[in-house]
Amino acid sequence: MRGAVMFRPGDVRVVERDEPRLIRPTDAIIRLSASCICGSDLWPYRGAETLDWPAPMGHEYVGIVEEVGEEVAAIQPGQFVVGSFFASDNTCEICRAGYQSSCIQRAPVGAEGAQADVLRVPLADGTLVATPDRPPDDLIPSLLAASDVLGTAWFGAVAAEVGAGKTVVIVGDGAVGLLAVLAARHFAAERIIVMSRHETRQRLAAEYGATDIVEERGDDGVRRIKELTDGLGAHSVIEAVGTQESMMQAIRSTRPGGHVGYVGVAHDVELAGDELFFSHVHLHGGPAPVRRFLPELVDLIWNRLIDPGKVFDLELPLDEAPAGYDAMDRRRAIKVLLHP
Numbered sequence: 001m002r003g004a005v006m007f008r009p010g011d012v013r014v015v016e017r018d019e020p021r022l023i024r025p026t027d028a029i030i031r032l033s034a035s036c037i038c039g040s041d042l043w044p045y046r047g048a049e050t051l052d053w054p055a056p057m058g059h060e061y062v063g064i065v066e067e068v069g070e071e072v073a074a075i076q077p078g079q080f081v082v083g084s085f086f087a088s089d090n091t092c093e094i095c096r097a098g099y100q101s102s103c104i105q106r107a108p109v110g111a112e113g114a115q116a117d118v119l120r121v122p123l124a125d126g127t128l129v130a131t132p133d134r135p136p137d138d139l140i141p142s143l144l145a146a147s148d149v150l151g152t153a154w155f156g157a158v159a160a161e162v163g164a165g166k167t168v169v170i171v172g173d174g175a176v177g178l179l180a181v182l183a184a185r186h187f188a189a190e191r192i193i194v195m196s197r198h199e200t201r202q203r204l205a206a207e208y209g210a211t212d213i214v215e216e217r218g219d220d221g222v223r224r225i226k227e228l229t230d231g232l233g234a235h236s237v238i239e240a241v242g243t244q245e246s247m248m249q250a251i252r253s254t255r256p257g258g259h260v261g262y263v264g265v266a267h268d269v270e271l272a273g274d275e276l277f278f279s280h281v282h283l284h285g286g287p288a289p290v291r292r293f294l295p296e297l298v299d300l301i302w303n304r305l306i307d308p309g310k311v312f313d314l315e316l317p318l319d320e321a322p323a324g325y326d327a328m329d330r331r332r333a334i335k336v337l338l339h340p
């Protein structure tokens with residue numbers, strides 16, 4: 001089968017790989033209907049993170065189950081399924097508390113490489129959520145978005161305690177930031193301020209329900225947020241980048257007693273304890289427990305109540321994955337969908 005492999009920063013190739021087979025009795029093998037490139041795949045692509053080269057790529061996936069191990073009971077061959085980047089048993093104490101991405105048995109699906117024709121998913125019963133039926137083609141991008149970016153944005157909104165009547169700030173205008181607008185709207189936020197300086201992304205943010213755009217960054221951005229919130233800062237801030245600058249921008253844009261939901265993968269972020277102490281801000285985040293939200297998200301998408309698939313502004317055949325990485329790296333595309 002074919003699969004995208006990163007050989008070193010900047011060098012992604014679609015190569016022939018061994019087709020995965022069942023290893024454990026709890027595994028499933030799925031034939032992928034679609035996969036995509038994640039903003040977090042850009043960290044190693046840009047050399048900001050080292051992988052075990054050569055590394056199979058991709059951790060977002062939807063597809064049709066081909067085969068299941070003998071201990072798999074809920075998931076059956078022929079079903080269309082959505083999964084997320086960490087496999088989880090969904091039965092341990094941590095999972096039952098809603099933190100499936102820290103499951104005591106968690107396994108990174110990305111290590112298997114979902115930018116491919118076929119994928120092995122560990123802990124299939126706990127990890128995969130089946131749709132009511134085979135979806136029509138036009139729903140596939142939205143279901144694929146639920147696999148990571150939408151679920152991550154949802155967790156950001158929940159962690160930031162977004163709710164009715166609140167002012168929400170979103171730091172980051174990648175796919176997660178844009179879907180955080182959709183989530184904030186769903187949770188009935190009154191005002192949704194997006195920090196973005198890219199016109200095409202601002203347009204999609206507005207379509208999803210953003211009420212204000214702030215183009216300034218860093219201290220200037222914080223000053224602008226304060227101006228828009230009577231000098232107080234926002235009730236809820238969703239951080240969807242993962243840099244020192246974006247994290248400080250998020251914390252400093254939050255009012256005392258407010259909440260930051262941070263879901264951008266942190267890279268070399270250091271927080272000063274004394275500033276945190278006096279900020280009176282709640283911090284919660286980390287790798288999103290997407291599995292917690294998947295049944296609800298699949299339901300919302302299936303009933304066409306939300307349309308997160310709009311973040312895919314470039315669709316390519318799997319063979320052209322290298323061009324997809326290049327487009328995302330140069331910010332010519334928000335998010336790239338790959339057709340096996």
Ligand SMILES: [Zn+2]
Binds near residue numbers: 092093094102
């Ligand atoms: Zn668990």
